[in-house]
Amino acid sequence: xxxxxxxxxxxxxxxxxxxxxxxxxxxxxxxxxxxxxxxxxxxxxxxxxxxxxxxxxxxxxxxxxxxxxxxxxxxxxxxxxxxxxxxxxxxxxxxxxxxxxxxxxxxxxxxxxxxxxxxxxxxxxxxxxxxxxxxxxxxxxxxxxxxxxxxxxxxxxxxxxxxxxxxxxxxxxxxxxxxxxxxxxxxxxxxxxxxxxxxxxxxxxxxxxxxxxx
Numbered sequence: 001x002x003x004x005x006x007x008x009x010x011x012x013x014x015x016x017x018x019x020x021x022x023x024x025x026x027x028x029x030x031x032x033x034x035x036x037x038x039x040x041x042x043x044x045x046x047x048x049x050x051x052x053x054x055x056x057x058x059x060x061x062x063x064x065x066x067x068x069x070x071x072x073x074x075x076x077x078x079x080x081x082x083x084x085x086x087x088x089x090x091x092x093x094x095x096x097x098x099x100x101x102x103x104x105x106x107x108x109x110x111x112x113x114x115x116x117x118x119x120x121x122x123x124x125x126x127x128x129x130x131x132x133x134x135x136x137x138x139x140x141x142x143x144x145x146x147x148x149x150x151x152x153x154x155x156x157x158x159x160x161x162x163x164x165x166x167x168x169x170x171x172x173x174x175x176x177x178x179x180x181x182x183x184x185x186x187x188x189x190x191x192x193x194x195x196x197x198x199x200x201x202x203x204x205x206x207x208x209x210x211x212x213x214x
Contacts (some may be wrong), residue, residue, distance in 0.1 A: 084116070
């Protein structure tokens with residue numbers, strides 16, 4: 001498979017060097033049985049600029065410095081999102097308490113509220129600061145969008161948010177079918193859906209904007 005990919009890359013490079021158009025190259029590859037996606041990928045390696053030889057585009061790269069910033073960014077995002085949800089869950093339980101709750105559980109809830117508030121107060125400003133800093137870096141140098149760490153963590157975040165949404169909706173449907181619905185439960189489902197949905201929607205929009213720019 002690796003050899004076939006190398007042959008494809010070599011063919012595309014030599015064809016472009018000889019002045020063949022991208023449409024003609026894509027047509028030849030299609031006639032030879034190459035999938036359209038592989039042809040587009042091979043052609044996309046080279047910039048569409050006027051130059052005697054094919055000019056390669058920047059490729060995904062790995063930078064230790066950017067890895068630090070993106071790991072900090074997404075870690076604080078996870079912490080802030082988790083503890084915001086935990087805080088709202090605890091406040092919902094406090095506003096609509098379960099009569100069966102024991103005293104020790106109520107005291108434990110107060111500690112959980114303090115811990116979640118402290119986590120959000122620390123993690124969210126750090127997330128905003130790093131996000132703003134990296135946003136300026138991307139605006140100044142769009143090629144930084146090719147950071148391998150950024151791409152992996154973005155798709156991982158989309159995956160985690162999608163899993164939370166699926167589990168959240170599954171739990172809701174399960175309780176509806178079982179006839180076990182309460183205001184407290186519905187509010188918790190709504191909190192989880194809003195937090196996970198907001199994160200999923202934002203990063204999906206970011207990826208689509210990046211693809212349009214490309």
